[in-house]
Amino acid sequence: MRRTGWMAALVFLVALCLRPAITAVGPVLGGIGAETGLGEGALGLLSALPLLAFAAVSPLVHRMATRFGDDRAVLVALIVLVGATLVRSYAGDAGLWVGTFAVGAAVAVGNVLTPVLVKRDYPTRISLATGFYTAFLTFAAGAGSALSVPLAHLVDWRFSLVVWGGLALVVALAWLPRVAGPSSHARSLDPVPVPHHPSIWRWGTAWLATAYMGLQSTTFYVVVTWLPTIEGTWGVPAATAGLHLSVVLLLGIAGGLLIPRLLRDGVDQGPGMVVATAPLAIGTLGLLVWPGALYLWLALLGLAQGASLVAALTMLSLRARSHGEAAKLSGMAQSLGYLLAAAGPFAAGFLAERTGSWAPTLALLVGLTAIQTAIGFVLGRGGRR
Known part of the structure; x- marks a missing residue:
């Protein structure tokens, strides 16, 4: 049964919980290392652990949702997220690692199922609803990063990280009414029978969507992890570089709200996919060849x-023929996509360390974003097949 009104809109509140518990970690890594004795390598692995959890858990989410229902699965994920933030902050050194992985596992469930809920509850406005969902997601990511250090100064880094479990608890309480009634039954992912179709892993369009999602995630996490460091090599003060990153994240809200009109169902989405993606290639190329126009490239x-x-999340919904297929496609794309994304920041840093310059990393990003643009165009033209 489709949700309407404010009950459907609760999915946007779930989006608020899916990034800050992760983006809040980076700014306080120094404090974590100073207290726990972890070196840079271990801290880098700690930062990548949620992405590895995404890759491990995402393929399993469809089975969980089929058994318990999509609404109940989201509620369980929110509750696990609350517990995971507590364990991460206050269960000692082992809890730091276990809790960090559990945070990623809980968020993975939300990552996979929220596009499915958008498809189910907003079937005639998928791209617009996805734009609003992404705006909430992006705003929360920026808030987690921006508030992390002030909250740590107020108490300590443990409090700074556990705060986001409190947000998840509030949203879980608001979500409770959605688990009542038949719409939360396990069959809710596929309320209408659809013709038999091959395994999602044999579906060419699924691999295109997975490649696009993976490249999009890789670029995002490389930029979030290393952009302030790259700017530092150009003489930009650390505080200013951090502000630049916040502006980049906030501009993502505008981009996410503007693009849906080019990705409507029933029209050729190929040009819209190019409009969504090509500025990534242009912006990274600009950083490489003309850093003097920094603000232009950051805006792009x-x-x-x-x-x-x-665009990535909209394609997961538009290219699926049912809610269940959307969950399978989302699980596949996010599992392999985040596995690639987990390697991205490490590979970028390793390349810069070995060459003594960030130019090869930027050149690599130019190539990856150009490939992403081409894949996006083909995916946008592909239809449901």
Whole structure:
């Protein structure tokens, strides 16, 4: 049964919980390392752990939702997220690692199912609803990063990270009414029978969507992790570089809200996919060849990051023929996509360390975003097949 009104809109509140518990970690890594004795390598692995959890858990989400229902699965994920933030902050050194992985696992469930809920509850406005969902997601990501250090100064880094479990608890309480009634039954993912279709892993369009999602995520996490460091090599003060990153994230909200009109169902989405993605290639190329126009390239990166995320999530919904197929496609794309994304920041840093310059990393990003643009065009023209 489709949700309407404010009950359907609760999915946007879930989006508020899916990033800050992760983006809040980076700014306080120094404090974590100073207290726990972890070196840079271990801290890098700690930062990548949620992405590895995404890759491990995403393929399993459809089975969980089929058994318990999509609404109940989201509620369980929110409750696990609350517990995971507590364990991460207050269960000692082992809890730091276990809790961090559990945070990623809980968020993975939300990552996979929220596009499915958007498809189910907003079937005639998928791209617009996805734009609003992404705006909430992006805003929360920026808030987690921006508030992390002030909250740590107020108490300590443990409090700074556990706060986001409190947000998840509030949203879980608001979500409770959605688990009542037949719409939360396990069959809710596929309320209408659809013709038999091959396994999602044999579906060419699924691999295109997976490649697009993976490249989009890789670029995003490389930029979030290393952009302030790259700017530092150009003489930009650390505080200013951090502000630049916040602006990039906030511009993603505008990009995500503007692109849906080019990705409507029933029209050729190929040109819209190019509009969403090509500025990534232009922006990274600009950083490489003309860093003096920094603000122009940052604006392009910010707008395109938001637009390309909406494009990726919209394709997961539009290319699926049912809610169940959407969950399978989302699980596949996010599992392999985040596995690639987890390797991205490490590979970028390793390349810069070995060459002594960030130019090869930027050149690599130019190539990856150009490939992403081409894949997006083909995916947009592909239809449901």
